[in-house]
Amino acid sequence: MTAALATGLEMLRVRFLQRVREDLAELDAALEALETGAGESAEVHREMRGILHRLAGSAGSFGQAALGVEAARLESELEADPPDRPTVERWRARIAGLARTLATAPG
Amino acid sequence: MIPNDVATIEADPEDTERSGRPSRERSSPELPGNVEHVLCVEDDPDIRALVELALQSVGGLRVTSCASGIEALARLPEVRPDVVLLDVMMPEMDGLETFRRMATGDDAPPVIFMTAKVQPQEVRRYLGLGALGVIAKPFDPMTLAADIRRLCGCP
Numbered sequence: 001m002t003a004a005l006a007t008g009l010e011m012l013r014v015r016f017l018q019r020v021r022e023d024l025a026e027l028d029a030a031l032e033a034l035e036t037g038a039g040e041s042a043e044v045h046r047e048m049r050g051i052l053h054r055l056a057g058s059a060g061s062f063g064q065a066a067l068g069v070e071a072a073r074l075e076s077e078l079e080a081d082p083p084d085r086p087t088v089e090r091w092r093a094r095i096a097g098l099a100r101t102l103a104t105a106p107g
Numbered sequence: 108m109i110p111n112d113v114a115t116i117e118a119d120p121e122d123t124e125r126s127g128r129p130s131r132e133r134s135s136p137e138l139p140g141n142v143e144h145v146l147c148v149e150d151d152p153d154i155r156a157l158v159e160l161a162l163q164s165v166g167g168l169r170v171t172s173c174a175s176g177i178e179a180l181a182r183l184p185e186v187r188p189d190v191v192l193l194d195v196m197m198p199e200m201d202g203l204e205t206f207r208r209m210a211t212g213d214d215a216p217p218v219i220f221m222t223a224k225v226q227p228q229e230v231r232r233y234l235g236l237g238a239l240g241v242i243a244k245p246f247d248p249m250t251l252a253a254d255i256r257r258l259c260g261c262p
Contacts (some may be wrong), residue, residue: 001249002187005164009248012160042191053196057223059156060245072223 138260146188166252176205195222
């Protein structure tokens with residue numbers, strides 16, 4: 001691998017990790033909106049599905065395979081246990097688990 | 108049988124025959140044989156940037172990127188790629204609809220779908236539509252160009 005390629009990959013990886021942190025904050029905000037009644041369940045579901053699907057399909061390409069696998073698992077979970085007011089706490093715990101996957105990932 | 112743990116899945120005419128799709132959806136794609144220019148259609152900017160880097164720096168390919176199916180359809184006549192790398196799940200117009208519209212043109216390009224949804228029935232559907240193959244997400248940036256070349260039948 002050339003130095004230029006390694007530098008390019010590292011820049012993209014750093015940018016990706018920053019975006020993941022923003023995604024995690026958006027997931028928390030979506031659940032908060034659901035809990036306070038500011039957000040519709042269907043809208044929150046759609047937003048969470050979009051974020052989790054993107055992470056599932058991209059994290060592994062940036063060296064974050066565990067994060068991608070966990071995001072894919074949660075994306076499937078969305079259908080079995082949709083986020084709504086009674087399930088907000090469960091979903092908070094799941095998103096916290098996803099965040100821990102990122103924290104323990106290399107780099 | 109389509110294994111779940113492979114990075115790429117290519118068209119298999121026999122498998123397509125068994126899919127039972129209407130004949131208008133079954134067309135054996137013609138292999139480009141040579142790839143120099145790839146049109147990447149992907150709504151995620153991080154993935155677009157990684158595809159560009161992987162194909163240009165690792166694979167020595169020319170890449171044009173579009174952020175949506177609508178943009179790709181508008182630019183297709185001008186870009187004239189050897190192959191299209193097409194994300195499936197995109198807002199507004201998804202990859203399947205983009206593919207269908209591309210296929211109606213006079214000079215329909217070969218298409219490789221790129222998706223995290225690679226369950227056997229989903230892959231059969233993509234191949235049954237006439238795609239060259241499927242690249243599973245997440246992809247390995249170090250092998251992406253080689254995977255595309257192989258699916259395109261490059262020597």
